[in-house]
Amino acid sequence: MDGTDDKDVRLRESAEKLALTLSQSGMQKTTARVMTALLFSQQETMTAGDLCEVLKISSGAVSGAVNQLIPTGMIERVPAPGSRRDHYRFREHAWATLMGNQNTLLAGMWDAAAEGIKVAGKESVAGRRLDEMQDFYGFMQREMAALIDKWREQYDSDRG
């Protein structure tokens, strides 16, 4: 059965496709490629060397990408007894974490609006626009946090 090789190739293609999408939405290209490589991998973990080989990039690039991904909570370094190499793995619930990080952005938007209102006042041309903006981002911040909690609960109760 050579279906295995074929599957791996197709998984890699899917991974690259998603990486492209992500890089178009602001994520760095190599960072996105590393992330999707781990996501679509049939291995539980991958070493830096694996990533170099699969993605055809230098160890320096892998190091940079990994150190960008870890603080976001998307991947984690996993201890590998008996190996001197670092192993990396896509984190469970990473998506919820990622979405949760967006709250920082939402808060930033709220702050920006607040700052503008402080200068212009609510009863001005800019003030009215900023007031709607502040209202929206306040709302979103609250509701998004609730939404993520809801999913976590739901997912945990469905599958343990």
Added chain:
Amino acid sequence: MDGTDDKDVRLRESAEKLALTLSQSGMQKTTARVMTALLFSQQETMTAGDLCEVLKISSGAVSGAVNQLIPTGMIERVPAPGSRRDHYRFREHAWATLMGNQNTLLAGMWDAAAEGIKVAGKESVAGRRLDEMQDFYGFMQREMAALIDKWREQYDSDRG
């Protein structure tokens, strides 16, 4: 009262600050600057010429940015009787529109997961990761749409 000039300067600073944040989250720098200039402006609308002057950029750059912003629904071209120039304005409810556009991205994520599962099957190392991903983005897509509707209703009923 020279407070007016001072306020304008401070509003411009806030605008630039937000533009920087947005450009760090993937938006093109000039596009972001044009958007925030319109958002923080004390004028109801601005012409391309106004934007050139305020942002110190060429008319070509303004043209490009504007044509990137309009399809997203963040700004609109507004007819200006008695003037040959195009006037632009930040759109009402633009934020909700922007957030709504994110649904395309969410759908793309769901699709990517589905594609991977089709290749790998759910009962595989990659499949289990992708299954959680699919679940998450399916959930988010549904709930986000509902959330935006909820805000629209709430905002409209509060202020007409």
Added chain:
DNA sequence: CGGAGTGTTTATAGATCTCTGAAAGTAAGC
């Protein structure tokens, strides 16, 4: 019609960002 005032397009220049390759740093095992 024709011209003036604007908006758009495009080739080029310039800036920015990111990868690479190599040297330096770190830690495990003998």
Added chain:
DNA sequence: GCTTACTTTCAGAGATCTATAAACACTCCG
């Protein structure tokens, strides 16, 4: 404690993106 295996850092090369400026196109008005 030294050697070896690996990772990180960093200067420089290369690629990518983006703004500019000038040519072109459109539109309104006389």
